[in-house]
Amino acid sequence: MHEFSLAACLVETAGELARAHGAVRVTELACRAGAFTQIEPLTFRSAFTVVAAESLLAEARLVLDVEAFRLRCRSCGVVKECGPGQTACPLCGSQDMVLLGDHGLTITSMTLETDDEG
Numbered sequence: 001m002h003e004f005s006l007a008a009c010l011v012e013t014a015g016e017l018a019r020a021h022g023a024v025r026v027t028e029l030a031c032r033a034g035a036f037t038q039i040e041p042l043t044f045r046s047a048f049t050v051v052a053a054e055s056l057l058a059e060a061r062l063v064l065d066v067e068a069f070r071l072r073c074r075s076c077g078v079v080k081e082c083g084p085g086q087t088a089c090p091l092c093g094s095q096d097m098v099l100l101g102d103h104g105l106t107i108t109s110m111t112l113e114t115d116d117e118g
């Protein structure tokens with residue numbers, strides 16, 4: 001239930017930001033998940049719906065961008081996105097590869113609704 005703790009963290013951070021900007025509601029939340037979070041998007045979406053239910057984000061549309069892993073070759077220096085299980089350099093065939101990617105979730109944008117009536 002890794003996705004649940006990440007979603008809870010995201011909702012808390014986004015909720016604090018929204019309140020700091022005087023928002024009454026968040027209509028859209030865009031975030032980027034680092035490759036090392038290894039989240040499963042569908043699970044994350046349902047986790048988000050559950051944890052956001054009682055918050056300013058209850059009706060927010062979630063835009064999720066999941067980063068792909070990249071491999072950097074120590075022999076020729078090339079950096080390539082890689083699929084699961086890929087361990088050799090596509091250019092030189094070397095297996096001396098470093099796995100690159102970000103950790104954690106980053107909020108990239110938020111659409112807020114403020115209460116202008118009062």
Ligand SMILES: [Zn+2]
Nearest residue numbers: 073076089092
């Ligand atoms: Zn290489």
